[in-house]
Amino acid sequence: MQRGKRLKKADHSEGRTPYISATALNNGVDGFVGNESGVRKFSNCLTVANSGSVGSAFFHQYEFVASDHVTQLKREGLDKYAYLFMLPLINRLSEKYSFNREINDNRIKREKLILPATQTGEIDFTFMSSFMKEIEQDILKTTLKTFKDRINVNKCKMGGGGNLETLPHS
Numbered sequence: 001m002q003r004g005k006r007l008k009k010a011d012h013s014e015g016r017t018p019y020i021s022a023t024a025l026n027n028g029v030d031g032f033v034g035n036e037s038g039v040r041k042f043s044n045c046l047t048v049a050n051s052g053s054v055g056s057a058f059f060h061q062y063e064f065v066a067s068d069h070v071t072q073l074k075r076e077g078l079d080k081y082a083y084l085f086m087l088p089l090i091n092r093l094s095e096k097y098s099f100n101r102e103i104n105d106n107r108i109k110r111e112k113l114i115l116p117a118t119q120t121g122e123i124d125f126t127f128m129s130s131f132m133k134e135i136e137q138d139i140l141k142t143t144l145k146t147f148k149d150r151i152n153v154n155k156c157k158m159g160g161g162g163n164l165e166t167l168p169h170s
Helices: 080-091 105-110 125-158
Strands: 017-020 029-033 045-049 057-060 064-066 070-073
Touching: 017 057, 045 080, 057 080, 070 105, 080 125
Parallel strands: 017 064
Antiparallel strands: 017 029, 045 057, 045 070
C-alpha cells in the first residue's frame, strides 16, 4: 500500500504516461504526463481514491503516475483476474466514506474484505482468478454472438448490393 505523490497541474509536463487521480471517470485517468522525477510510478495494481470520488477503485495493468489523492494497493503474485475479483468489494468503500470523511492510510489498513478461502483458511487467489476468467469468457461469447447476429442481419438487409446508409442505426 502506497500513496501517489503530489503533482500540481501547473507542474505537469506533456507526455504519454497516464496520470491517475481521484476521479471516478476513465478508469481514474485524469490526463497524461511526461514527468519522470518527483513522481511515483506504479503498474499492475489497484488504485483507490482517498478523496474526490472517494472509494473509486480501478485496476491498472500499465505503468502510470499516481496523484497524492490515490493509494496503490498491490500484492506480489496476483494476476489481473484476482485484482478484478476484488474491485467491486473495494468500490463498496464509497458507501462508507465521503468527501467529508476521506480514506486515509490508517482507515485503509483497518478495512477488511471478505474473500474466498481454501480449506486451510488461506485466501484462495486461484479461485478468484478462475472465476473472473470464466466471467470474461462468458462476456466475450455473448458479445461475439451479438456482433455476429448483427452482421448476419445487416447482410440480409443489404441483399447482396445493399447500401449501408439504408440500414437502421442502433
